[in-house]
Amino acid sequence: MCSIEKILVSIVLINILQLETYLCTKNNSKIIMEDAQEKYKFLITAGYRPKIDNLAKYVVSLRGKKYKRFFGDNHGCGGSIISPKVILTAAHCVCRGDSRIELKPLRPSDLLVVAGTPRRLVVTEKTQALKVDKVICHAYYDPKTFHNDIALLLLIKNIYEDGVSAQRISLQTSSLPPHTKCTVLGWGQIFTKGPLPDLILHADIYIMPNEFCKERANDFFFGMMCANDENDFEKDSCVGDSGGPLICNGSVAGIVSFGYGCGAPDEAGFYTNVSSYRDWIRKNGLDKLRPVNYILLIVLQICITEN
Numbered sequence: 441m442c443s444i445e446k447i448l449v450s451i452v453l454i455n456i457l458q459l460e461t462y463l464c465t466k467n468n469s470k471i472i473m474e475d476a477q478e479k480y481k482f483l484i485t486a487g488y489r490p491k492i493d494n495l496a497k498y499v500v501s502l503r504g505k506k507y508k509r510f511f512g513d514n515h516g517c518g519g520s521i522i523s524p525k526v527i528l529t530a531a532h533c534v535c536r537g538d539s540r541i542e543l544k545p546l547r548p549s550d551l552l553v554v555a556g557t558p559r560r561l562v563v564t565e566k567t568q569a570l571k572v573d574k575v576i577c578h579a580y581y582d583p584k585t586f587h588n589d590i591a592l593l594l595l596i597k598n599i600y601e602d603g604v605s606a607q608r609i610s611l612q613t614s615s616l617p618p619h620t621k622c623t624v625l626g627w628g629q630i631f632t633k634g635p636l637p638d639l640i641l642h643a644d645i646y647i648m649p650n651e652f653c654k655e656r657a658n659d660f661f662f663g664m665m666c667a668n669d670e671n672d673f674e675k676d677s678c679v680g681d682s683g684g685p686l687i688c689n690g691s692v693a694g695i696v697s698f699g700y701g702c703g704a705p706d707e708a709g710f711y712t713n714v715s716s717y718r719d720w721i722r723k724n725g726l727d728k729l730r731p732v733n734y735i736l737l738i739v740l741q742i743c744i745t746e747n
């Protein structure tokens with residue numbers, strides 16, 4: 441769901457959003473709010489904002505190291521906190537190259553992970569900005585087909601988990617039957633080629649049977665799944681939501697991967713099936729952190745035996 445052209449269009453639209461924000465602070469908010477209400481039916485797209493948001497704490501915003509004009513104007517993708525030091529995201533967010541062979545991870549020093557806040561543009565007291573130590577791309581990610589669209593970011597420091605504003609989410613382990621209700625959330629475009637929101641948006645969608653997905657994708661591989669709402673096709677993830685979670689039954693089941701437009705009739709959004717990559721995630725992310733503990737154990741043992 442990423443293309444330079446779309447990103448550029450978003451940046452232009454962000455400027456409009458900034459103007460809106462400016463006007464709001466000037467307290468012309470009445471007019472602007474009415475206008476915003478009109479737009480709500482398109483959000484994330486066709487999304488909503490719950491009164492109490494219990495899911496935003498799992499989600500991070502992936503950005504460039506430096507913003508251009510204001511905080512958050514360089515938001516690129518979403519991601520999920522799966523351990524205090526590991527972010528799960530899409531390969532197309534952080535791995536570059538025209539083909540699988542020349543695939544290169546982005547430089548960790550060019551990336552910033554922002555956790556702890558449902559707001560993209562505002563630094564709150566809960567906002568945590570974290571540097572990246574390592575970008576791990578799936579070795580068989582194919583930029584042409586989005587096969588194996590999964591990547592991990594290992595952070596330099598732990599995310600501080602308070603359980604309210606930032607928290608790790610478990611990986612989906614059981615196989616989910618078609619028509620399971622899930623929630624996708626992110627700061628992606630509120631309609632095709634539209635601006636990105638400041639406050640994170642949710643959409644409730646349903647996992648679709650694989651046959652349905654196959655008919656609607658050029659390539660539908662093992663490890664992909666699709667989701668939509670057949671009664672409201674406008675509910676969909678869009679550019680800027682990439683890498684973020686599809687949450688089912690409290691666990692991350694999907695990673696926003698690609699689509700054919702956003703919220704188009706009789707279409708669906710495509711997601712990386714997290715269940716299919718559980719071993720890869722363990723091996724490349726969660727387990728990578730353990731050697732430190734082994735070293736600690738060895739040092740401890742030496743200390744104990746020497747005493």
Ligand SMILES: *[C@@H]1O[C@H](CO)[C@@H](O)[C@H](O)[C@H]1NC(C)=O
Pocket residue numbers: 467
């Ligand atoms: C903006 O206007 C509302 C009423 O329309 C008022 O309650 C609020 O205090 C105003 N805010 C500022 C910053 O002036």
Ligand SMILES: *[C@@H]1O[C@H](CO)[C@@H](O)[C@H](O)[C@H]1NC(C)=O
Pocket residue numbers: 614616689690
């Ligand atoms: C949903 O989660 C609960 C507990 O977290 C679990 O017992 C149940 O089996 C899960 N349901 C599905 C369909 O995965």
Ligand SMILES: *[C@@H]1O[C@H](CO)[C@@H](O)[C@H](O)[C@H]1NC(C)=O
Pocket residue numbers: 615616647650664665713714715716
């Ligand atoms: C996701 O992958 C798991 C494990 O490979 C599989 O059991 C499950 O059916 C897949 N889910 C979908 C919706 O295809």
